[in-house]
Amino acid sequence: MSRSLDIVILGLSITSSWGNGHATTFRGLIRELAARGHRVTFLERDVPWYAAHRDLPDPPYCTTYLYQNLEQLEREHATRVAAADAVIVGSYVPEGVLVGEWALRTARGVRAFYDIDTPVTLANVERDDCEYLTPDLMRGYDLYLSFAGGPTLERLEREFGARRARPLYCAVDPELYFPEAAGGTRWDLGYMGTYSDDRQPPLDCLLLEPARRRPERRFCVAGPQYPAHIPWPDNVERIEHLPPCAHRGFYNAQRYTLNITRADMIRQGWSPSVRLFEAAACGTPIISDWWEGLDAFFTPGEEILIARSPTDTLLYLDQFCDAARRRIGERARKRVLAAHTAAHRAAELESYLTE
Numbered sequence: 611m612s613r614s615l616d617i618v619i620l621g622l623s624i625t626s627s628w629g630n631g632h633a634t635t636f637r638g639l640i641r642e643l644a645a646r647g648h649r650v651t652f653l654e655r656d657v658p659w660y661a662a663h664r665d666l667p668d669p670p671y672c673t674t675y676l677y678q679n680l681e682q683l684e685r686e687h688a689t690r691v692a693a694a695d696a697v698i699v700g701s702y703v704p705e706g707v708l709v710g711e712w713a714l715r716t717a718r719g720v721r722a723f724y725d726i727d728t729p730v731t732l733a734n735v736e737r738d739d740c741e742y743l744t745p746d747l748m749r750g751y752d753l754y755l756s757f758a759g760g761p762t763l764e765r766l767e768r769e770f771g772a773r774r775a776r777p778l779y780c781a782v783d784p785e786l787y788f789p790e791a792a793g794g795t796r797w798d799l800g801y802m803g804t805y806s807d808d809r810q811p812p813l814d815c816l817l818l819e820p821a822r823r824r825p826e827r828r829f830c831v832a833g834p835q836y837p838a839h840i841p842w843p844d845n846v847e848r849i850e851h852l853p854p855c856a857h858r859g860f861y862n863a864q865r866y867t868l869n870i871t872r873a874d875m876i877r878q879g880w881s882p883s884v885r886l887f888e889a890a891a892c893g894t895p896i897i898s899d900w901w902e903g904l905d906a907f908f909t910p911g912e913e914i915l916i917a918r919s920p921t922d923t924l925l926y927l928d929q930f931c932d933a934a935r936r937r938i939g940e941r942a943r944k945r946v947l948a949a950h951t952a953a954h955r956a957a958e959l960e961s962y963l964t965e
Contacts, residue, residue, distance in 0.1 A: 619640070626666075628662075643960070651675070654677070710723065722963075760906070778959060788858070891946050
């Protein structure tokens with residue numbers, strides 16, 4: 611690093627991880643930026659649903675300001691934004707189009723957009739239904755930081771006119787996710803995720819049907835908003851809400867964990883979920899559906915197991931000995947710690963900002 615950077619981030623939330631994965635991403639990234647000597651200011655819209663669930667109201671590694679509306683943002687933070695070496699606007703920021711337009715007008719340093727939801731964002735932009743980004747804004751930012759890589763980066767530049775598209779994937783915080791034996795194994799296979807129409811069929815295929823065929827085994831599905839009419843097998847435990855502080859324990863209580871990918875992410879490819887990295891950091895073997903680019907992050911058969919049918923899931927549950935199962939988890943953990951921690955992302959962001 612040549613010098614310390616003054617970075618301003620306008621993001622969805624850093625003070626509350628309730629109902630969003632953005633806070634966890636920002637916390638790890640900013641902590642590591644601070645460790646590298648950079649000064650970070652985080653500007654967050656003060657909204658009631660996060661105000662009622664603030665689990666980190668004053669992050670120690672950055673200066674955080676809450677603002678009530680656009681008028682307060684402009685009045686109190688224009689000088690700070692104008693003086694920054696880099697200003698980064700995140701996806702899903704309330705009134706994100708107006709915030710982005712103001713940032714482009716005001717900032718004199720590098721102006722970047724951090725898309726923590728790239729596949730969803732692009733699908734919504736194509737439908738002219740994105741509340742925080744427009745085609746004009748995409749062309750206006752100097753740098754487009756994307757949670758999706760591979761061909762999506764070329765598409766961002768070629769089809770949408772982004773000036774520089776660079777991958778800044780999700781990452782894991784190894785201080786929060788690691789193997790631990792306390793509590794023992796409760797389930798043969800578990801899954802964590804909020805209900806969605808597109809994920810329910812593969813959940814039924816890869817977990818619920820295997821549960822029906824193996825009533826002696828134990829399964830778990832954790833997450834909110836599942837309809838009451840879903841017929842859960844008797845050997846599938848349901849957990850309605852699992853706070854982030856309980857995620858590590860959840861992964862460590864499973865013989866295997868299941869990863870299911872949103873349809874938009876499958877269409878884009880190259881879009882790893884943070885759940886993949888978190889589970890791998892815990893050394894928990896992962897059974898996953900397939901999407902293009904997955905093998906760039908984990909080697910199938912060695913670091914991750916691919917399932918396309920109930921039979922595949924049952925093969926892993928029934929025929930893999932504990933030693934083979936543990937080796938897969940250990941290899942995945944080694945891979946993640948070597949390339950996909952918050953420290954790696956901070957170094958990558960630094961290099962993009964100083965290109």
